[in-house]
Amino acid sequence: MCGRYAASRKPEDLTGIFEVQKWEPTETLAPDYNVAPTKDVYVVLDRPVRDSGSPDPVRQLRVLRWGLVPSWAKTPEGGARLINARAETVAEKPSFRRALAARRCLIPADGYFEWVTGTQERQLEEEGRRKRPRKQPYFVTPADGSVFAMAGLYEFWRDRTLPDDHPRAWWTTCTVVTTAAETADLAGYEGRGPRSLSEIHPRMPVMMTPDRWDAWLNPATTDPDDLSGLLAPPPTGLLRAYPVGTAVSNVQNNGPELVTELAAPEEETLF
Numbered sequence: 001m002c003g004r005y006a007a008s009r010k011p012e013d014l015t016g017i018f019e020v021q022k023w024e025p026t027e028t029l030a031p032d033y034n035v036a037p038t039k040d041v042y043v044v045l046d047r048p049v050r051d052s053g054s055p056d057p058v059r060q061l062r063v064l065r066w067g068l069v070p071s072w073a074k075t076p077e078g079g080a081r082l083i084n085a086r087a088e089t090v091a092e093k094p095s096f097r098r099a100l101a102a103r104r105c106l107i108p109a110d111g112y113f114e115w116v117t118g119t120q121e122r123q124l125e126e127e128g129r130r131k132r133p134r135k136q137p138y139f140v141t142p143a144d145g146s147v148f149a150m151a152g153l154y155e156f157w158r159d160r161t162l163p164d165d166h167p168r169a170w171w172t173t174c175t176v177v178t179t180a181a182e183t184a185d186l187a188g189y190e191g192r193g194p195r196s197l198s199e200i201h202p203r204m205p206v207m208m209t210p211d212r213w214d215a216w217l218n219p220a221t222t223d224p225d226d227l228s229g230l231l232a233p234p235p236t237g238l239l240r241a242y243p244v245g246t247a248v249s250n251v252q253n254n255g256p257e258l259v260t261e262l263a264a265p266e267e268e269t270l271f
Helices: 011-017 077-081 097-102 119-126 210-217 224-230
Strands: 005-007 032-035 040-047 058-066 084-086 104-109 111-117 135-142 148-158 170-180 203-205 239-243
Touching (some): 005 104, 011 040, 040 210, 097 148, 111 148, 111 203, 210 224
Parallel strands (some): 058 170
Antiparallel strands (some): 005 032, 005 111, 040 058, 040 104, 104 148, 135 239, 148 170, 170 203
16 A cells, blocks of 8 residues: 655755656645655656647646546545555556557655554554554655655546636646565565565555666556566565654644655564
């Protein structure tokens, strides 16, 4: 699962990393260390430029809303629930299959957050007591400090209650593709804390390594087998995970301190 992530890189940096050819400076987002569903986010996509007169796709840095609204949806309310698409079924689900075939993107991040239930709270859950569990957040990020490019899909939705010239007549939304979490040792594992991503959560975003970017973004890549291969897990050992303060659990909190590594978890965990 991916329900929260950090994205602090400047658009000027992203245009260089992803070899972006078109970006509108008016679409500039502030660094966000607590990106939550329904927020506006940066995505990288290959698509012809509207009114350019050319059908050739151009690599663009765009701002989309996180939470996919299918083109056939009657209202946009369901978008907050479609923040993730499972790689194993994305080609079959009506909400995602058309976007998989033609509207794929990369969602740049510093890394993502995942929560582990504390030991005492886990015991209460197992005993059936109705107490909201406290959870220790972990930040998962590339070990080498590179950008975490999450595989994504995007879609257009037309609000028929508004005139064509209304700024909210068209919604452009996105979702993060997820897969089974890695079971191999995390980079830098030294016998403390979670040994693998699967010990933190059974799901993780699909991490697209640079050698897959062009094929994933290319609208001409439509063969299901090719797309399935692109969604295969990347090589192991590229990611590390470390505990961060529980302040990130409140979506209203924001700032670089949310990704500061703690010497030890704030909440006692199972590790």
